[in-house]
Amino acid sequence: MMLVNPYNQQDLTVEDEKLIDQAGQEFPKIAGAYRFVQDDNYTQNFGFQWNKFTQTQIDRFSEQSSQSKTRFFAVTEWDKEDLTGKNVLEVGSGAGRFSQVVLDHTQANLYSVDYSNAVEANFKNNGHHPKERFHLFQASIYDLPFAPQTFDKVFCFGVLQHTPDVKKSVENLVKMVKPGGELLVDFYPIRGWWTKIHAKYMFRPWTKKMPHDKLLRRIEKNASWMINASQFFNKIGIGKLTNRFIPICDIKNTLPQNLNKTQLREWVILDTFDMFSPEYDQPQRVETVKQWFEEFGLEVTFAGNINFEGNNVVSAVKGVLK
Ligand SMILES: C[S@@+](CC[C@H](N)C(=O)[O-])C[C@H]1O[C@@H](n2cnc3c(N)ncnc32)[C@H](O)[C@@H]1O
Known part of the structure; x- marks a missing residue:
C-alpha cells in the first residue's frame, strides 16, 4: 500500500x-x-x-x-x-x-x-x-x-x-x-421540507455548542420519559405525527427491535447524543x-x-x- x-x-x-x-x-x-x-x-x-x-x-x-x-x-x-x-x-x-x-x-x-x-x-x-x-x-x-x-x-x-x-x-x-x-x-x-421540521433541527443550534458531558447528562436525565412517551404514541398509532417533536432518536425506525430494556436505553442515549452534538448535519x-x-x-x-x-x-x- x-x-x-x-x-x-x-x-x-x-x-x-x-x-x-x-x-x-x-x-x-x-x-x-x-x-x-x-x-x-x-x-x-x-x-x-x-x-x-x-x-x-x-x-x-x-x-x-x-x-x-x-x-x-x-x-x-x-x-x-x-x-x-x-x-x-x-x-x-x-x-x-x-x-x-x-x-x-x-x-x-x-x-x-x-x-x-x-x-x-x-x-x-x-x-x-x-x-x-x-x-x-x-x-x-x-x-x-x-x-x-x-x-x-x-x-x-x-x-x-x-x-x-x-x-x-x-x-x-x-x-x-x-x-x-x-x-x-x-x-x-x-425526504422533503418536513425532514427539517423536527426537534433535532430546532434544538441543534444550542445543543451542538453545549459541553459534551453536560449534553450527555441532560439526555440521560430525560431518557426514560422520552422513551415511554414515544413508545406510547407509537402504540396508539400517532407516533409518526407526534414523535418528531420529542427530542429523542427515532426508536421505531433506526434501532434494532429486539433490544432489552437496558440496551434500548443505552442505544437511545447514544443515538440522541449523536443527533444533537455534531457540528454539521446536512x-x-x-x-x-x-x-x-x-x-x-x-x-x-x-x-x-x-x-x-x-x-x-x-x-x-x-x-x-x-
Ligand atoms: C455518525 S459517525 C458514524 C461512524 C461509523 N461509520 C458508524 O456508522 O458507526 C460519523 C463519523 O464520521 C467521522 N468524520 C466526520 N468528519 C470526518 C472527516 N472530515 N474525516 C474523517 N472522518 C470524519 C466522525 O468523527 C464520526 O466518527
Missing part, C-alpha cells in the same frame, strides 16, 4: 512506530493508530461519544443485534469470498462497527480512517486482528494519507452528512478508488449525490433507499470507476 504525506504528497515509509517522509516529517502511531491530525477539530463530539459508548453498537458484544452486519451486507451486496486479499478503505469508522464486520466476516485488508480520536475505540474493538490486515489512521477525508486510485473498494457509511463540504467529501473518496473499483456511500436522506438528496458520482467519473450502479431489519432505511449511492 502506498502511504503518502497528505500535506506534501511525499511517500511515507514505516519506521518503528511511526511514518516518515523524505523531508523527515513524522506521524506517530499512538494507541494503534497513525495520527495525521490533532483531536481538537470539529469531530470532538464523535471522539467523546465513541470512547464512551465503545461497545454499544458492535455486533460482537451483543447477542441481540447483528444490525451492523445486516446493514453492511444489505448496502454493499459484496460477496465475502470475492473480498479476499482486496484493499478496502473505510472513511469515518467511528467505534468500528463496520470495521468489525469487514475484519470478522471477510479476508480483506482494511484501512480505516476517522478524523476524531474514536480511532482509539476502534482499536479497542478490533485491534486484536493481525496488523497486516487492519490499518488505522486518525486523518481527515479532506487529507487522506494514501496514493490516489489505490483501493478496490471504498466505503463511507453515516459520515457524509457530518462533513462541512459534502460534495468535496465525495470527490476525495472518488480519488481513492482504483479504475474498476467501487465506491459506496450511505447517509441521512432528505442530509442529502440521493439524486444530488448520484450527480456528483457521475460528475467525478463514476458509473452509478445504484442510487436509492435500502431497507434492512424491518423499518430501518438508509439512502445509498454506489458506483464503479470507469
Whole structure:
C-alpha cells in the first residue's frame, strides 16, 4: 500500500512506530493508530461519544443485534469470498462497527480512517486482528494519507452528512478508488421540507455548542420519559405525527427491535447524543449525490433507499470507476 504525506504528497515509509517522509516529517502511531491530525477539530463530539459508548453498537458484544452486519451486507451486496486479499478503505469508522464486520466476516485488508480520536475505540474493538490486515489512521477525508486510485473498494457509511463540504467529501473518496473499483456511500436522506421540521433541527443550534458531558447528562436525565412517551404514541398509532417533536432518536425506525430494556436505553442515549452534538448535519438528496458520482467519473450502479431489519432505511449511492 502506498502511504503518502497528505500535506506534501511525499511517500511515507514505516519506521518503528511511526511514518516518515523524505523531508523527515513524522506521524506517530499512538494507541494503534497513525495520527495525521490533532483531536481538537470539529469531530470532538464523535471522539467523546465513541470512547464512551465503545461497545454499544458492535455486533460482537451483543447477542441481540447483528444490525451492523445486516446493514453492511444489505448496502454493499459484496460477496465475502470475492473480498479476499482486496484493499478496502473505510472513511469515518467511528467505534468500528463496520470495521468489525469487514475484519470478522471477510479476508480483506482494511484501512480505516476517522478524523476524531474514536480511532482509539476502534482499536479497542478490533485491534486484536493481525496488523497486516487492519490499518488505522486518525486523518481527515479532506487529507487522506494514501496514493490516489489505490483501493478496490471504498466505503463511507453515516459520515457524509457530518462533513462541512459534502460534495468535496465525495470527490476525495472518488480519488481513492482504483479504475474498476467501487465506491459506496450511505447517509441521512432528505425526504422533503418536513425532514427539517423536527426537534433535532430546532434544538441543534444550542445543543451542538453545549459541553459534551453536560449534553450527555441532560439526555440521560430525560431518557426514560422520552422513551415511554414515544413508545406510547407509537402504540396508539400517532407516533409518526407526534414523535418528531420529542427530542429523542427515532426508536421505531433506526434501532434494532429486539433490544432489552437496558440496551434500548443505552442505544437511545447514544443515538440522541449523536443527533444533537455534531457540528454539521446536512442530509442529502440521493439524486444530488448520484450527480456528483457521475460528475467525478463514476458509473452509478445504484442510487436509492435500502431497507434492512424491518423499518430501518438508509439512502445509498454506489458506483464503479470507469
Ligand atoms: C455518525 S459517525 C458514524 C461512524 C461509523 N461509520 C458508524 O456508522 O458507526 C460519523 C463519523 O464520521 C467521522 N468524520 C466526520 N468528519 C470526518 C472527516 N472530515 N474525516 C474523517 N472522518 C470524519 C466522525 O468523527 C464520526 O466518527
